[in-house]
Amino acid sequence: MSNIIGLIFISIGFAFDVFGCLGLVRLPDVYNRLQAATKCVTLGTCSILFGTFLIVGLTSAGIKALLCIIFLILTSPVAAHAIARGAHRAGVKLWEGSVIDRYAEDKEGEA
Amino acid sequence: MKSKIVLFLVAYLVWALLNWAPDWQHLLVGIFIAWFVAFMTGDLFITRPHILKHPQRYWYFLVEYLPKFLWECLKANVDVAYRVLHPDLPINPGIVKVKTTLKADTALTFLANSITLTPGTLSVDIDRDNGVLYVHWIDVKEKDVEAATKIIVERFEKMLRKVFE
Numbered sequence: 001m002s003n004i005i006g007l008i009f010i011s012i013g014f015a016f017d018v019f020g021c022l023g024l025v026r027l028p029d030v031y032n033r034l035q036a037a038t039k040c041v042t043l044g045t046c047s048i049l050f051g052t053f054l055i056v057g058l059t060s061a062g063i064k065a066l067l068c069i070i071f072l073i074l075t076s077p078v079a080a081h082a083i084a085r086g087a088h089r090a091g092v093k094l095w096e097g098s099v100i101d102r103y104a105e106d107k108e109g110e111a
Numbered sequence: 112m113k114s115k116i117v118l119f120l121v122a123y124l125v126w127a128l129l130n131w132a133p134d135w136q137h138l139l140v141g142i143f144i145a146w147f148v149a150f151m152t153g154d155l156f157i158t159r160p161h162i163l164k165h166p167q168r169y170w171y172f173l174v175e176y177l178p179k180f181l182w183e184c185l186k187a188n189v190d191v192a193y194r195v196l197h198p199d200l201p202i203n204p205g206i207v208k209v210k211t212t213l214k215a216d217t218a219l220t221f222l223a224n225s226i227t228l229t230p231g232t233l234s235v236d237i238d239r240d241n242g243v244l245y246v247h248w249i250d251v252k253e254k255d256v257e258a259a260t261k262i263i264v265e266r267f268e269k270m271l272r273k274v275f276e
Contacts, residue, residue, distance in 0.1 A: 016188055019188075020191070022196070023194075026195055027200070028202075029204075031235070032204055032247075034233055035191060035247070035249050036195060038227055038228070038233065039184075039191050039227075039228060040188055040191050040192065042228065059131070060130075060131040063129075063131040064129065064131075066128075067125065077223070077224040077228055078224065080227055081233075081235070084233060084234075084235045084236075084247060085235055088235060094204065094205070094206070097203075098205045099204070099251050099254070100206065100251060101205060102206055103208070103235060103245040106208070106245075
């Protein structure tokens with residue numbers, strides 16, 4: 001039973017990972033791509049890890065999968081935040097269809 | 112000193128879980144490793160150990176924040192999947208400015224992370240002195256600071272204040 005549920009979780013995670021990668025290709029600029037990359041890949045990978053945990057149970061691999069979920073949820077938004085901030089500071093422009101950029105307005109005076 | 116003890120316990124727990132199933136050699140080495148980690152970085156991670164003593168904070172974290180966060184995370188994924196699969200690519204991106212009244216480091220970190228993993232938003236930068244967050248929004252509905260704050264920040268701010276402040 002837990003095998004089947006685990007496989008369902010792995011399939012869902014796989015699908016979301018694919019959507020995330022598709023987003024990386026289709027979306028226009030760094031910031032939009034980061035949106036797809038962080039959200040889909042975080043939940044997709046967590047789902048795969050959780051499915052793995054359900055299949056192998058409370059063994060050493062299963063416990064490590066659970067730990068990995070916690071680390072992923074804590075670190076991937078931080079990484080996205082760092083990349084987005086670094087890109088903006090380095091002068092990467094927003095996509096031309098963007099409607100507003102308050103960050104650039106506020107940072108204009110600074111060097 | 113208190114924060115070092117807390118970090119020692121956390122590090123030891125993580126070590127024990129990483130070396131599942133436990134046997135005495137791993138546990139003995141783990142004591143030294145966890146002690147070293149706590150000794151080197153104890154002051155960096157936990158700056159206000161007194162807040163760890165309130166049980167109701169854990170309760171709020173587990174019962175109010177976590178389910179809400181997971182639900183928003185799921186919604187975010189479906190949202191991104193929809194936008195990516197839609198042939199017209201329905202995006203309307205921009206960076207908006209939102210205000211927050213949270214002050215503590217941990218609370219701000221969790222707020223920024225929650226914003227990143229909730230539908231359509233990604234925190235870009237934070238200005239702690241003025242309590243301002245810059246948020247990249249894939250589908251800008253409100254350009255105004257107050258209105259955007261209402262949509263983006265307020266769903267998490269109240270419970271994070273209960274947990275971390």
